Amino acid sequence: MKVDRTILKSLPLFERMTDPDLDSMLEHAVPRRVAQGDAVFEQGAPARSFFLLLHGRLKVTQVTQDGQQIIVRMVHPGDLFGFAMALRRSDYPGTALAAAESLILGWPTDMWSRFVEQNPRLAVTAMQTIGQRLEEAHTRIREMSTEEVEKRVAHAVLRLSKQAGRPVAAGIRIDFPISRQDIAEMTGTTLHTVSRILSAWESKGIVEGGRQKLTICDPQRLLNLADGARD
Amino acid sequence: MKVDRTILKSLPLFERMTDPDLDSMLEHAVPRRVAQGDAVFEQGAPARSFFLLLHGRLKVTQVTQDGQQIIVRMVHPGDLFGFAMALRRSDYPGTALAAAESLILGWPTDMWSRFVEQNPRLAVTAMQTIGQRLEEAHTRIREMSTEEVEKRVAHAVLRLSKQAGRPVAAGIRIDFPISRQDIAEMTGTTLHTVSRILSAWESKGIVEGGRQKLTICDPQRLLNLADGARD
DNA sequence: CGTATTCTTGACTTATATCAATGTCGGTGG
DNA sequence: CCACCGACATTGATATAAGTCAAGAATACG
Numbered sequence: 314m315k316v317d318r319t320i321l322k323s324l325p326l327f328e329r330m331t332d333p334d335l336d337s338m339l340e341h342a343v344p345r346r347v348a349q350g351d352a353v354f355e356q357g358a359p360a361r362s363f364f365l366l367l368h369g370r371l372k373v374t375q376v377t378q379d380g381q382q383i384i385v386r387m388v389h390p391g392d393l394f395g396f397a398m399a400l401r402r403s404d405y406p407g408t409a410l411a412a413a414e415s416l417i418l419g420w421p422t423d424m425w426s427r428f429v430e431q432n433p434r435l436a437v438t439a440m441q442t443i444g445q446r447l448e449e450a451h452t453r454i455r456e457m458s459t460e461e462v463e464k465r466v467a468h469a470v471l472r473l474s475k476q477a478g479r480p481v482a483a484g485i486r487i488d489f490p491i492s493r494q495d496i497a498e499m500t501g502t503t504l505h506t507v508s509r510i511l512s513a514w515e516s517k518g519i520v521e522g523g524r525q526k527l528t529i530c531d532p533q534r535l536l537n538l539a540d541g542a543r544d
Numbered sequence: 545m546k547v548d549r550t551i552l553k554s555l556p557l558f559e560r561m562t563d564p565d566l567d568s569m570l571e572h573a574v575p576r577r578v579a580q581g582d583a584v585f586e587q588g589a590p591a592r593s594f595f596l597l598l599h600g601r602l603k604v605t606q607v608t609q610d611g612q613q614i615i616v617r618m619v620h621p622g623d624l625f626g627f628a629m630a631l632r633r634s635d636y637p638g639t640a641l642a643a644a645e646s647l648i649l650g651w652p653t654d655m656w657s658r659f660v661e662q663n664p665r666l667a668v669t670a671m672q673t674i675g676q677r678l679e680e681a682h683t684r685i686r687e688m689s690t691e692e693v694e695k696r697v698a699h700a701v702l703r704l705s706k707q708a709g710r711p712v713a714a715g716i717r718i719d720f721p722i723s724r725q726d727i728a729e730m731t732g733t734t735l736h737t738v739s740r741i742l743s744a745w746e747s748k749g750i751v752e753g754g755r756q757k758l759t760i761c762d763p764q765r766l767l768n769l770a771d772g773a774r775d
Numbered sequence: 776c777g778t779a780t781t782c783t784t785g786a787c788t789t790a791t792a793t794c795a796a797t798g799t800c801g802g803t804g805g
Numbered sequence: 806c807c808a809c810c811g812a813c814a815t816t817g818a819t820a821t822a823a824g825t826c827a828a829g830a831a832t833a834c835g
Contacts, residue, residue, distance in 0.1 A: 723781065724781075724782065724783095725781080725782095735781090735782080739781095739782060740784080742782095743784085753782085754782095755782070
């Protein structure tokens, strides 16, 4: 299978690279199709590759010793993932599961330093990417520390609608299958509480639910909720 | 004031740099003493410099719109901080306060890319540093999602004892002034709850408290608590 | 010394988890 | 094509961890 360099070039991460550099990167890339529900890699497995998501949607999860699961982040098209070597560790800290049918590109881990040495700009961009991710993590910590569940869920849903929203007749539809359990694992609560909150919102016309479906009908009211206005 | 390059060289971040490179970095460095309680920079201020903590202890805080404060992280000697440019932003995302009298080294923000271009290795190491920080943030998210307050506080205290512990007669003393409020802001709870927990621990001989003081007397029992053993 | 933080402790409230039961959707295979 | 099964979702009742409110005690500091 052949992947065109123009696809990579459209991503911020690679836009500064020259065509020859891109081609030499692509030479070593291994494309792979991942079926919904399948794992790209598992938590604790040796980090032999790092990846780029071309199409689809992944969730990165971690399980605690006592078996509780959390969603560390969602991976959207254009995102790098499986970045273990940046964390100076040799195994993956989480599991990457396809939330929808996905297409990924993989490179052997040891190619990373070669690419970076060839192209220092890539290192800078990659660091900015991780930096943004750090900032997102801090945002989440801040929310979990100070906000009650409903606001956290509101924020999470708004974020999803930005990153994975597709306009439909009724509003903005989250463009991949997402369960109440998923939202619970993203916000540090239980599926029961999420279900209650979404039911309440639905009866107010703010969202429209469904089995693994979610559509935001009234983004403004959701924003009000997220920003603390008592509805 | 002159800072010796051997100080920098002992830090992992700089250990790979050559002496001339280090000297050229030091040429542009501005040392500064920060009194306890003073801020190195404030949340939202333009990020004109990035810094290295040589001595002392800082806390990086963020305040939410409604005035609640959280501690994003502690800065320990040898840590870089005020890294806003890595996050592709021009202002500081938090406030850096001296928890104890501190000594820092500052460089103009725009020097960063010059240093990195001179020394690509520095970029790799810096990325690993941020990567570690990201992992710490994820750990915190995981704890806040799945663990009850007492376990979170136990983890936080254990971490502090690793990063800032000094052996004393009674056990391991946290080597800078730290209040119950601080611990609450690190674990996403209230000073009342922290106070109750520490009181309970003290009566069991696990820790020894005091005004802005904390000594761990029985690290093993604390570990048991952190790992979920009902005491 | 007195004044201001910081800390402790008790009584009460509440948000959210837990427990439990039932309902509904959507795909699979008979 | 329909019936059934398993996964997902809803909703009520109850429990409880932790927050809030309130008051006072201890410690440091000027």
